[in-house]
Amino acid sequence: MAGLAARKTAVRLLGAVIEASTSLDGLTDNEHGHPQYMALDMRDRALVRAMLGAALRHRVTISALLSKRLDKPLPANATALAHILHIAAAQILFLDVPDSAAVDLAVTHAKSDPRTQRFAGLVNAVLRALCRAKATELETALAGTHDAPEWFANRLAAAYGADEAGAILRAHRLEAPIDITVKSDPDLWAQRLGGIVLPTGSVRLEKLDGAITGLPGFDEGAWWVQDAAAALPARLMGDISGKKVADLCAAPGGKTAQLILAGADVTAVDASASRLKRLSRNLDRLGLKATVIHSDLMQLDPPDLFDAVLLDAPCSSTGTVRRHPDVPWTKTPDDIARLAALQRRLLDKAFTLIRDGGIVLFSNCSLDPSEGEELIAAFLGDTPGAEQDPIQPQEVPGIAPFVTPQGALRTTPAGLDMGSPSLSGLDGFYAARLRKRAAS
């Protein structure tokens, strides 16, 4: 039956995300993804990603509308059934798929699986009722929830206040636009690619029709994909032309490329061999060169100190939910605490690698203050010789709204209003510039 394999794959992957906290990025990787996903053609893969995106972005809304159609909650162990219902509901409520196709394929799927066979009638009845109810109930259901797990919504509210947290969670319901960093001439590339130039200089495309590799300028290495917020930390390192700079968590290399183009002599370090392969491929395409070192940062022992280092540390990625809607459902507060502790160890190490007067630019794509504001305050409080070098609102065009009173950079998906929701927002990023006091 046409389309059944895509539905079965989406249901299987939703299970892997929800039950096993597996990252969606890995499952849907076009080279090393889940075997069931890899067996699909590109069109079906795109459909699987769309179904999973909608199912995760609207998970609470979908649950609420499904449970209204059930006499009693599904048994806790009926996970296969729950995922079939969620993937079908995502199509019915949020995708441009005919209702009849979504329902029929879900019923056929339920009949084909021994765990769900006896529920095929229930799947049919619940989904048909949902098709009838959506016109009158969807809007109210959306208004009744932030579509986030409670722990995540509470944490954002504690950090940003109810209004800002609400705006961030509303932004998380939308797919992010595609941002591009160009080597030069953003106006020209915006015109060629059909995008706009953001105040910070990135080029933004509302959405992508087809593969990114097919766009003009890709093969010749004129640009690379990089969220507009992710493009800021490397630009906060001041004048690095001719300086010895290390990118300490470098792969896949978006910031490495920026540092090279700013004229620095760059060493790119990363602990992951496979991610470093991607970095090398990316730099090759862009025609850029760095010294690449495969090492755990904690073991790094370079012969000379650096003038500056960029530590774009591994984090909870809670700033990237628009692009990775699985994050709130796969990460936990314990993960955040563990990653914050790792970042602190990496920052302590990074600080030993710079000369007196040198800088560490610390950044990550988390929205959680324990991985940003609080971590830097603690580091400054107990690291002799470390001081904050406040970021100035004028030093990079367009950053003024994101500079905090402490002189750090904080972006959220609720920032950067470009007039329409589909063109607005930024990944959540934090960046702070730290200096090692020169010996007196």
Ligand SMILES: C[S@@+](CC[C@H](N)C(=O)[O-])C[C@H]1O[C@@H](n2cnc3c(N)ncnc32)[C@H](O)[C@@H]1O
């Ligand atoms: C947020 S990503 C970096 C993104 C990159 N800076 C960019 O802009 O393209 C974090 C990176 O840190 C690397 N990493 C994690 N732990 C590390 C460690 N102990 N030493 C070195 N690299 C590490 C991961 O492999 C991952 O590539």
